[in-house]
Amino acid sequence: METDDLKSMSVERLWSLHEQLVAELERKIAAEKATLEQRLRALGLERISRKPERARRPYPKVFPKYRNPKNAEETWAGRGKQPRWLAAQLRSGKKLDDFLIQRKPVQKRRRAG
Template structure:
């Protein structure tokens, strides 16, 4: 490449030089990124897990339901998280939470 004196160049010439530099840098960065990703894949390190630094969640035990909707027995709630709509509506109407408890036998 020729040695250029930037002070003597016109604005148009400088802009063309700028565009050439940006294009060349973008292609070199893309090539370097592809090479690094290939090396990561060879090491079998997942790229997403490396970026987010997240550990896999531990398995939680299944929680049995504690409350059942008397009008629809398929609707249950384990007592964790937000209260379901059917339960909130029943509680607003004046019923007590204990009225919806699922009675378990002693063998269970």
């Protein structure tokens, strides 16, 4: 098909041609994929074609570092985007240290011996 033929076609005819092309390409791609999968099964390489599923490594629990004084249930660990309550307080002139959660010092156990 010549480029001049495409230029002279109406928008409706071009769109119809586009839809025909997409349908035909989808059919051919599906057939090719089925053929390739059949060949992989014949070779016994079916598992290689898929991404291996890896278990996520365990991350330690992140405890909250900051607490909303107006609502004690709202906390933030200091990771990710700042919560709205904290951003509003910081805009009003307070400092981040004003919201720190006071932790009790961890006592180390003495080993007997």
